[in-house]
Amino acid sequence: MKEPIVTLKDLKVHYPIRSGFFNRVTDRVKAVDGVTLSLYPGQTLGLVGESGSGKSTIGKTIVGLEAMTSGQLLYQGQDVSRPRQRKEKHYNRDVQMIFQDSLSSLNPRKNIYDIIAEPIRNFERLDPVAENKRIRELLSIVGLPQRTLFQYPFQFSGGQRQRIGIARALATNPKLIIADEPVSALDLSVQAQVLNFMKQIQRDLGIAFLFISHDLGVVRHMTDDIAVMHRGRLVETGSRTDIFDHPAHIYTQRLLAAIPSINVAARQTHRQQRQAIERVFDEQYTDYYDGDGLPLPLRKLSATHAAAIKQPEGRD
Numbered sequence: 001m002k003e004p005i006v007t008l009k010d011l012k013v014h015y016p017i018r019s020g021f022f023n024r025v026t027d028r029v030k031a032v033d034g035v036t037l038s039l040y041p042g043q044t045l046g047l048v049g050e051s052g053s054g055k056s057t058i059g060k061t062i063v064g065l066e067a068m069t070s071g072q073l074l075y076q077g078q079d080v081s082r083p084r085q086r087k088e089k090h091y092n093r094d095v096q097m098i099f100q101d102s103l104s105s106l107n108p109r110k111n112i113y114d115i116i117a118e119p120i121r122n123f124e125r126l127d128p129v130a131e132n133k134r135i136r137e138l139l140s141i142v143g144l145p146q147r148t149l150f151q152y153p154f155q156f157s158g159g160q161r162q163r164i165g166i167a168r169a170l171a172t173n174p175k176l177i178i179a180d181e182p183v184s185a186l187d188l189s190v191q192a193q194v195l196n197f198m199k200q201i202q203r204d205l206g207i208a209f210l211f212i213s214h215d216l217g218v219v220r221h222m223t224d225d226i227a228v229m230h231r232g233r234l235v236e237t238g239s240r241t242d243i244f245d246h247p248a249h250i251y252t253q254r255l256l257a258a259i260p261s262i263n264v265a266a267r268q269t270h271r272q273q274r275q276a277i278e279r280v281f282d283e284q285y286t287d288y289y290d291g292d293g294l295p296l297p298l299r300k301l302s303a304t305h306a307a308a309i310k311q312p313e314g315r316d
Ligand SMILES: Nc1ncnc2c1ncn2[C@@H]1O[C@H](COP(=O)(O)OP(=O)(O)OP(=O)(O)O)[C@@H](O)[C@H]1O
Pocket: 015, 016, 029, 030, 031, 049, 050, 051, 052, 053, 054, 055, 056, 057, 058, 214
């Protein structure tokens, strides 16, 4: 197996909660509470879980937008947990992010040329001719007409803006892109277009993706490997077949049952299955969560599959 591009080791990100007259820290939200995972060259890893499970915090920590409480961030095997180490290793150039909300993540006062040029100007010093050429190339990679180059974000549709966000993320020739719910703000018909387009880019350019989504249906379309997150921890990791055909954790089973059925005739049966899985979730809760309601540690089930479940009886 190739060396991972990025590895998180026992990552914890805890947010302080302040309250009272003196604004003292009275509690902590354990948004990420001991996550270990690796991202490999050319791989797309899907990170799924319901809202609040800690997915975005992982993405933001990888690109340095959130500080780690503890744990380690490795880049090609080297420790880059500190911002200074990331700078030295060109990490910030090689790891980019695409955001969910393309309108608020693109500066409304800058035209597309300057938006795409920004990361190039930050990390590479190209002469104006080379810069112009690179920006035009990026625009054609993301399928936008050259005449749009000096337009502003509000002049584009949501799908087109997401393509601009992708062009900006591609500008520095990154090795890894974090895509946090990249299509959830778009109409269904545009979602499919943008997803197919991202898949094609991923294949053509061999970039690794961490694809964050609350929707297992979208993740199935995009990724070969999936990590399922609940309450700040991973509850299951595996190949698409492991997760979709042999889900071992009750929470993964619940997420699978929540994927809406396209077939109208099957909706009634689907609803009954969903209710049945909700009952099983409540009944078997203590087999999967500890006394504090936190997921158990991950246990290896095969070379590709691991789940946060109890050891079978009689084994330790
Ligand atoms: N800056 C912050 N200060 C305090 N708590 C935060 C902060 N950012 C996130 N949280 C909390 O951390 C937990 C994880 O949030 P996070 O956004 O990572 O989850 P998520 O799975 O990405 O959900 P969503 O899809 O809704 O963004 C949530 O309980 C959230 O309220």
